[in-house]
Amino acid sequence: MISHMGVQEKWINRLEWIIIIGFAIIPLFMNFPYRVNIFLSWEGAYRLYLGQIPYRDFGLPMGFGFWVIPALFFKLFGPYLITLVKAQVFINIISGLAFRSILISLSVNPSVRLLSVLVYVISYSFFNFWPWYDQSVIVFEIIGLAFLLKHLFQSAELKWKLIHLALSAVFLFWSFFTKQDGGGMALLIALSILFYHSLQTGKFRYLILFCIFYIVIALLVILPFLPYGFAYWFNYGQPPHNARLSLYDVVDVFLGESTWIKFYLFIIVVQLIPKISSWKIFYNDPKEFIFALLTLGILAEAIIFQVTSYTPPDNNIFFHAFAFAFIFSHLPSLKQALSLNAFAIVAAMICILLWWSATGWKYTNRIVRKAFHINQELNYNIVSMHTYMLPDPSDTLETNPDxxxxxxxxxxxxxxxxxxxxxxxxxxxxxxxxxxxxxxxxxxxxxxxxxxxxxxxxxxxxxxxxxxxxxxxxxxxxxxxxxxxxxxxxxxxxxxxxxxxxxxxxxxxxxxxxxxxxxxxxxxxxxxxxxxxxxxxxxxxxxxxxxxxxxxxxxxx
Known part of the structure; x- marks a missing residue:
């Protein structure tokens, strides 16, 4: 399958599709515990499924973009809780394909791209078995950015350049209309990429066109809801809402926590120093410059997102795969090993699975314990890593359920x-x-x-x-x-x-x-x-x- 002299890209393409789809469909074969907050995913989708109109029939402090896909799946499979899992399977597949498209547009080495896709799937999309707006906002962002990069680097004909630019505006607005914080930062990343491209080429028409597309789409979606109290419900920091962004909290969480983000920033900054010293060459290489701009933008978004969307605490882990792709694309010896040695590819994939093993093990462990009859009850007469501390007397079955x-x-x-x-x-x-x-x-x-x-x-x-x-x-x-x-x-x-x-x-x-x-x-x-x-x-x-x-x-x- 993989030649001795190099990895055939067609097999890498197939492996990427297998990884994206294979991991996405695993939830279809599982049962699940009742999940915290899944009630909200269900009711929003159910109201749309019934034909109710947001802001007229019910109010919410954001757009309704998140609930559209689950509502469509309710139409197809019925309004069951498990239908939400099926909707998330679809979301995870398009999410993985969009991330892959971004790496293709940036001409990431196929071997590094394969590993980056695996990191993305195992660290982020596989982690989400249920639809939730804090994830959907990022998925729509990634799709929008994928179309933007297709516009910049893959579209040759004017017709397709305009179509991809328009689709980018559609999905980036839909990201904003799913959740304001992630969607707003997605728009800033897109504008920064287009602004650089305009400066670099001396042509601003696509930046202007993107803004026009975005504004027109926003008006078409929002104006019909204004008579129903949209301005009251939609949260942009006005009373009775509160602003979610605190500069102190952003600095506090970044400096006090955010270990992975700071580690990635350290590596990326070090890698960029030689490029910055050759500024003109770096600036005039659009793919390299935009790759760096996109990766740093995603890390900046993750820093803010962990404060504005603070629950659950792992909402912002979408940054891992972007940082991984950039860092490993700029390690020449590693790229050479991955390109020439099939064993290196397999070893790297195994290491990634071990790196993120906690994600899958959380679910697999339930099956293992049941299959091998591993005793759940603890014997406190024997001191071990599970029993060296006695249980908290305040714990009950309600607070610490079996x-x-x-x-x-x-x-x-x-x-x-x-x-x-x-x-x-x-x-x-x-x-x-x-x-x-x-x-x-x-x-x-x-x-x-x-x-x-x-x-x-x-x-x-x-x-x-x-x-x-x-x-x-x-x-x-x-x-x-x-x-x-x-x-x-x-x-x-x-x-x-x-x-x-x-x-x-x-x-x-x-x-x-x-x-x-x-x-x-x-x-x-x-x-x-x-x-x-x-x-x-x-x-x-x-x-x-x-x-x-x-x-x-x-x-x-």
Whole structure:
């Protein structure tokens, strides 16, 4: 397959496709625990799937770009939780191909390109089994940058140059319309590349055209939503929103943490010193200059992104593959070894897999423990690396759950997703309650929990309106105006059934003041644990006083 004198590029191309697609489809053969925040991915996609219009039927502090692909997959495969995994498979494939396209445009050595693709897949896309906007914003950015570099280096005909430039503007805007921070920085990277190219060639028409394309696309997308309160919902730092960017936090996290980013910067800066000393040669080599500009831009974005998108803490790891590609493209002896020796390619791939083994092992370990019957219980009479510290007395099954005891819920909407026993039993009680089964489609329901798929399972209609938030995190996605509206509705017994998730350690993830009103004006009829791990949460079920007897008398059909 690989010749003695060099690696045939056609086989490298095939290997890259195999890596990108092979790793992407692995989740299709797995079951998953209920994931934190997956409720939001599901509900946004579900509302679009139902034909609801953002900002008119529900509000959110960003664009709705993230939810479009999951909504399309709901149309194809049904609004099941596991459908989100299928959507992410598609996202991971196009993400890997876009990254590969960038390296092709920059004429990265095929062997280095292959290893860089493997780093990208194993360190970033494979890491994301579920769709999440902090990843989708980067995927749309990478696609946009891929089209921009195709415009600069692969398009010969004017027609294709314009098409690729327009597509770049489309995806870079869609990145911004997925999330403002990553999308805004993506735009700055693209503008810096085009500005350099304009200076270097003395022609600014493509920079101007890109700006025109971007503005036109933005207007076409945004203007139809202005009558529905878009200016209120979309967060650009205006009240009642807060700006997410703090210069101090950026400096603090960069200097106090960010070990990998600083390491890569050190290597890259050292590699660039000889090039800068020959400034004119470097400046007049567009691929080399843009490669450096892009890599440094991605690292700068990662520095800021880890502050503006701080949860989960690994949101910004997209930078590894870009830095790897640049660094290894500028190590002549390594490039020579990879080009001449098939064993070096294989050894390098094995080392990359070991470097990022923690990502895959986290999932594989579950299978290994089950297959080989490795005991989960610890014997504290024997001191080992697992038992040299005694367990924290404050730990409970809620705060430190044993996920091997989690089970599947009977409801088809949750197929392939396992959850705590208490959660599954509570969901089954709700769905099997005769009063709910008989009146499900007519019930007015407020569901302030992570179990948003209950809307499809029970059949109740989601509440709509320009003042209805997509999710309920106070100060992030809902504000005092919405909280007052909900308090008023609770006082008036507007809802027949209310589900509220109490998570005391999360600051108003579901507003505590609404829970207080529920205990004043509604009747608690059930409770069970939330589908979380590592943090206590309790889902409390309330009914209006008028429906108390109907619910309780039919609680055990």
């Amino acid at each position: 996920m091997t005891t989690w089970i599947f819920c009977k409801e088809p909407i949750f197929k392939g997703i396992y959850m705590p026993v208490s959660t599954a039993e509570g969901v089954n009680r709700l769905i099997q309650n005769a009063w709910i089964k008989e009146n499900g489609k007519k019930l007015k329901v407020l569901n302030m929990t992570e179990l948003t798929p209950l809307a499809e399972a029970i059949g109740y209609r989601l509440e709509t309106g320009s003042n209805i938030p997509l999710w309920y995190h106070k100060g992030v996605a809902m504000f005092d105006s919405q909280i007052q509206d909900y308090q008023s509705k609770i006082q008036q017994h507007v809802y027949d059934l209310v589900m509220f998730e109490y998570i005391p350690r999360l600051n108003n993830f579901y507003p505590f003041s609404i829970r207080d009103e529920l205990y004043k004006y509604y009747v608690p009829v059930d409770s069970f644990s939330g589908p979380r791990r590592g943090m206590y949460s309790m889902i409390e079920v309330f009914v209006s006083p008028e429906n108390k007897n109907s619910y309780l008398s039919n609680n055990h059909p």
